[in-house]
Amino acid sequence: MEKTAKLKLVLVIVSVSALSIMFITEYRRRRRQKRPRSSCYLRNDPKLQFSFKRVLADNSYSAFKHFKTSDSTDDVGAERTSNLHPYEAEITALMVNPKLELELLSEEFGLEMSESYVWVETELQLKELAAALSKERVFAVDTEQHSLRSFLGFTALIQVSTQKEDYLVDTIALHDYMGQLRPVFTDPSISKVFHGADNDVLWLQRDFHIYVVNLFDTAKACEVLLKPQKSLAYLLETYCGVTTNKLLQREDWRQRPLSMEMVQYARTDAHYLLYIANCLIAEMEQENENSSPDDKFRFVLEASRRSNMACLQLYAKEIEASPGESAASSIFSRHLNGQGAISSASSEFQDVVRRLCAWRDLMARVHDESLRYALSDHAIAAIADKVPTTSKDLLSTVAQADLNADSSSSLPSPSPVVISHLDDLYYLLQDKIGNSDDIFPMILQNCLGSSGSCRLSIFNYALLVNSNLKLTLVSKQNMVKNSKQVARKASRDLFVQKFSCKSPVYHNCRIYAYDGRLLCYCDQKKLEWYLRRDLAKVVDENPPAIMLLFEPKGRPEDEDNDFYIQILLCVDCHEVAHAAAEKHKKQVAEDFGVPLFVRKVVDAEEAGIISGSSESAKCNEAGVSPLQLRTAAMALLRHGPRMPSKRREELTEIVMRYFGGREITEEDLERALLVGMSPHEIRRLERKKGLAFKHSKGSLPPDAEQKKNTSTETSVVPDLSAVNSSDAKVERFSRKEDSEFFMVKDVGTPSLHRDSGIDETPSAVVENNLTSDRSGVSDANNVSGVNADDNSDNGSPPNGKADNYYAKNDGIAYPKHKSKLSLLGHGPHGKQVVDYLLKEYGDDSIRQFCQRWRQVFVEAVHPRFLPAGWDITHSGRRDFGEFSVHNPSHKASRGTKT
Ligand code: AMP
Ligand code: MN
Numbered sequence: 001m002e003k004t005a006k007l008k009l010v011l012v013i014v015s016v017s018a019l020s021i022m023f024i025t026e027y028r029r030r031r032r033q034k035r036p037r038s039s040c041y042l043r044n045d046p047k048l049q050f051s052f053k054r055v056l057a058d059n060s061y062s063a064f065k066h067f068k069t070s071d072s073t074d075d076v077g078a079e080r081t082s083n084l085h086p087y088e089a090e091i092t093a094l095m096v097n098p099k100l101e102l103e104l105l106s107e108e109f110g111l112e113m114s115e116s117y118v119w120v121e122t123e124l125q126l127k128e129l130a131a132a133l134s135k136e137r138v139f140a141v142d143t144e145q146h147s148l149r150s151f152l153g154f155t156a157l158i159q160v161s162t163q164k165e166d167y168l169v170d171t172i173a174l175h176d177y178m179g180q181l182r183p184v185f186t187d188p189s190i191s192k193v194f195h196g197a198d199n200d201v202l203w204l205q206r207d208f209h210i211y212v213v214n215l216f217d218t219a220k221a222c223e224v225l226l227k228p229q230k231s232l233a234y235l236l237e238t239y240c241g242v243t244t245n246k247l248l249q250r251e252d253w254r255q256r257p258l259s260m261e262m263v264q265y266a267r268t269d270a271h272y273l274l275y276i277a278n279c280l281i282a283e284m285e286q287e288n289e290n291s292s293p294d295d296k297f298r299f300v301l302e303a304s305r306r307s308n309m310a311c312l313q314l315y316a317k318e319i320e321a322s323p324g325e326s327a328a329s330s331i332f333s334r335h336l337n338g339q340g341a342i343s344s345a346s347s348e349f350q351d352v353v354r355r356l357c358a359w360r361d362l363m364a365r366v367h368d369e370s371l372r373y374a375l376s377d378h379a380i381a382a383i384a385d386k387v388p389t390t391s392k393d394l395l396s397t398v399a400q401a402d403l404n405a406d407s408s409s410s411l412p413s414p415s416p417v418v419i420s421h422l423d424d425l426y427y428l429l430q431d432k433i434g435n436s437d438d439i440f441p442m443i444l445q446n447c448l449g450s451s452g453s454c455r456l457s458i459f460n461y462a463l464l465v466n467s468n469l470k471l472t473l474v475s476k477q478n479m480v481k482n483s484k485q486v487a488r489k490a491s492r493d494l495f496v497q498k499f500s501c502k503s504p505v506y507h508n509c510r511i512y513a514y515d516g517r518l519l520c521y522c523d524q525k526k527l528e529w530y531l532r533r534d535l536a537k538v539v540d541e542n543p544p545a546i547m548l549l550f551e552p553k554g555r556p557e558d559e560d561n562d563f564y565i566q567i568l569l570c571v572d573c574h575e576v577a578h579a580a581a582e583k584h585k586k587q588v589a590e591d592f593g594v595p596l597f598v599r600k601v602v603d604a605e606e607a608g609i610i611s612g613s614s615e616s617a618k619c620n621e622a623g624v625s626p627l628q629l630r631t632a633a634m635a636l637l638r639h640g641p642r643m644p645s646k647r648r649e650e651l652t653e654i655v656m657r658y659f660g661g662r663e664i665t666e667e668d669l670e671r672a673l674l675v676g677m678s679p680h681e682i683r684r685l686e687r688k689k690g691l692a693f694k695h696s697k698g699s700l701p702p703d704a705e706q707k708k709n710t711s712t713e714t715s716v717v718p719d720l721s722a723v724n725s726s727d728a729k730v731e732r733f734s735r736k737e738d739s740e741f742f743m744v745k746d747v748g749t750p751s752l753h754r755d756s757g758i759d760e761t762p763s764a765v766v767e768n769n770l771t772s773d774r775s776g777v778s779d780a781n782n783v784s785g786v787n788a789d790d791n792s793d794n795g796s797p798p799n800g801k802a803d804n805y806y807a808k809n810d811g812i813a814y815p816k817h818k819s820k821l822s823l824l825g826h827g828p829h830g831k832q833v834v835d836y837l838l839k840e841y842g843d844d845s846i847r848q849f850c851q852r853w854r855q856v857f858v859e860a861v862h863p864r865f866l867p868a869g870w871d872i873t874h875s876g877r878r879d880f881g882e883f884s885v886h887n888p889s890h891k892a893s894r895g896t897k898t
């Protein structure tokens with residue numbers, strides 16, 4: 001009996017604790033997940049700065065990257081940023097030997113401000129401004145910032161004045177293009193006059209990577225001259241008799257159009273600077289004359305030195321060991337002002353202030369707001385003083401604190417940030433036991449995670465991206481096995497050379513969807529493709545990353561398949577995967593009876609003789625391997641006359657075999673060289689040879705060719721479509737025993753390729769899609785069906801004519817008629833296998849085929865982590881995206897533009 005009672009008690013305790021654990025877990029899970037999307041105020045009220053496409057300083061905790069002047073422009077995609085001053089040498093040179101052009105001010109330089117000024121808001125106007133300024137010896141500059149509704153602040157206006165004109169540059173409209181002014185600002189032969197430039201210099205770096213070289217700061221001149229004041233208002237009054245209302249500097253400079261007063265204020269800040277600088281320089285020279293004739297320019301030199309010194313500053317984001325730390329300290333000291341030491345503040349007060357400061361810091365970054373807009377210091381102190389017990393109480397504490405501090409403030413209190421995220425804030429205050437290291441990542445996920453409450457923007461994106469990336473990359477490390485490392489080094493080096501030398505940055509660029517999901521890795525060209533079409537924004541510079549501005553079709557979530565994310569491999573794993581893929585390719589070749597390489601080719605003119613002949617022995621004599629053919633032709637063209645005659649005969653014989661054994665000419669050699677080349681290779685050859693390349697002509701008139709085409713078609717197995725290499729028409733022979741035999745017709749000329757608008761996409765692209773060469777995975781080279789393999793700037797479809805391609809399951813696109821496959825690669829092999837599978841077993845076999853490739857990959861690499869949803873047996877379809885050049889609805893309009 002007693003036993004039963006005890007047992008009952010234990011059961012009750014166990015189930016109660018189990019229930020409460022379940023309850024708490026469930027509660028937290030709901031807090032995290034069941035957040036209505038519309039809860040954040042920015043969802044309905046996007047900000048002006050969200051239209052910026054290139055933001056250099058985002059709100060993440062990562063360091064600011066400076067511009068890097070690059071003389072080696074050939075390494076595209078190489079590191080373009082650094083943490084050194086890109087114009088340090090130019091500026092230091094000026095400090096030793098200043099160049100001041102102010103005495104050149106023309107006699108008739110009028111002090112008055114005219115009615116007219118130039119409002120610069122288009123790219124063209126900006127270009128014109130840059131051109132106009134490049135002809136000036138000196139111009140004056142001032143900038144206006146907006147800082148209330150932005151975390152780091154941004155330049156809202158730049159005023160530039162020359163002797164003739166006042167320009168107001170709308171740096172919101174032109175935000176992404178302001179780099180146009182970099183050359184004039186960095187030109188040491190053009191003086192720039194600012195007043196109190198210390199901040200402007202940094203702001204220009206932060207927003208536009210604009211660096212000021214050759215500055216004359218009128219405030220520094222005042223210092224040198226020991227003026228009683230050095231404010232601009234003072235100088236304006238003293239030298240120009242102009243009064244200005246400095247209260248306007250706190251206006252909201254985002255507004256458009258600017259009010260009359262604001263225009264007047266902005267112009268005034270720059271317009272008189274040239275004149276004032278001129279006066280100050282004259283005074284400084286005067287001073288010098290009075291002292292000693294030796295150093296006539298001592299004062300001017302000093303003012304110039306101090307000015308240029310300010311230009312050597314480098315913008316940096318404030319990075320704190322723990323976010324909000326410095327704000328918390330300043331609140332402690334202010335709160336305790338006159339009340340004793342910081343340590344006397346209760347530890348709860350300190351703890352709450354720290355939490356609130358950290359929360360405010362994160363929230364301000366997420367929403368791109370200033371700290372003071374998100375939550376004031378007063379409000380933080382008030383909350384920490386007496387921690388509210390309900391969320392309603394929390395709101396009124398904030399409102400009251402702000403009212404007490406400044407009853408005339410026009411800022412909303414509590415701010416929309418607090419109101420939108422009241423739950424989190426309240427939770428943060430209640431959760432005394434929790435470690436804030438855990439809370440903040442969770443809050444970030446609540447806000448910006450895949451079903452987060454807040455709007456993703458170019459400013460907050462990297463907060464998420466960087467944390468994501470960490471997870472992604474960490475899992476790829478520690479895969480190198482120590483003992484094998486040395487033995488592998490040689491092959492690794494070879495591998496690196498093989499794959500990474502072709503293009504310096506290989507697939508290290510990231511493409512993210514608008515909600516923060518990593519879609520894939522790709523190369524720089526693809527990023528540029530999206531950016532040129534305004535389809536994406538740059539979210540990270542190094543390594544580059546973009547965020548798509550449209551909702552891509554065929555996204556993982558769309559069909560519950562989290563699949564089309566390329567798997568990033570380290571070099572060693574890549575090598576393993578590659579080896580396995582090569583092995584599997586050989587197996588496939590055997591299984592399907594499709595040889596990996598084209599064994600033999602023969603010129604079409606001679607093919608008639610061969611195919612007409614019944615002796616297969618003759619075929620063997622006549623054909624030649626494409627590689628052998630090319631090597632022989634190349635050697636003969638280059639070194640023919642200087643070769644030992646025996647060697648020359650051997651090589652000539654090889655080429656003759658291609659031409660069915662007949663005598664060959666120089667022109668034949670050139671034709672032979674082109675056999676099996678992809679258009680890309682042909683153009684490369686053409687470039688290498690210069691434009692003097694002698695074109696060989698197709699030997700048959702179009703009519704005859706047509707006839708021949710159809711007549712040979714009858715002798716070719718109808719299901720095997722011709723594999724075309726460049727314009728050379730290659731046909732597979734009908735007879736089984738000749739399955740390794742190709743016939744080449746009408747080798748095209750290089751210029752033809754250019755005219756026909758076939759793109760320059762390296763053959764490897766197609767090869768990849770066909771054989772999954774890179775990693776053995778049918779990887780998503782085409783993000784969400786938008787093909788970005790376009791190298792041309794004319795907007796024509798990336799892969800040449802759109803109708804040359806059609807899609808199959810799993811996003812494999814492959815050529816129907818024109819091929820960019822080189823006969824020397826595995827391209828034709830891949831195509832033949834796919835054709836064969838389709839014909840014999842239908843669509844489903846392709847799916848199985850792809851799955852097998854994935855299996856080969858997994859078996860070879862044994863990845864410990866794969867993207868969520870990545871699955872060997874995955875078989876989701878992918879549709880073409882809205883912007884895809886393969887999207888049938890675009891074919892009519894885009895396909896014709898060649
Ligand atoms: P200014 O060139 O003097 O008009 O100042 C340039 C920018 O600095 C202004 O657009 C403001 O954003 C900022 N600024 C300067 N002084 C203040 C101030 N006292 N309060 C707020 N913002 C200021
Ligand atoms: Mn100003």
Ligand code: ZN
Nearest residue numbers: 040420453454
């Ligand atoms: Zn929000």
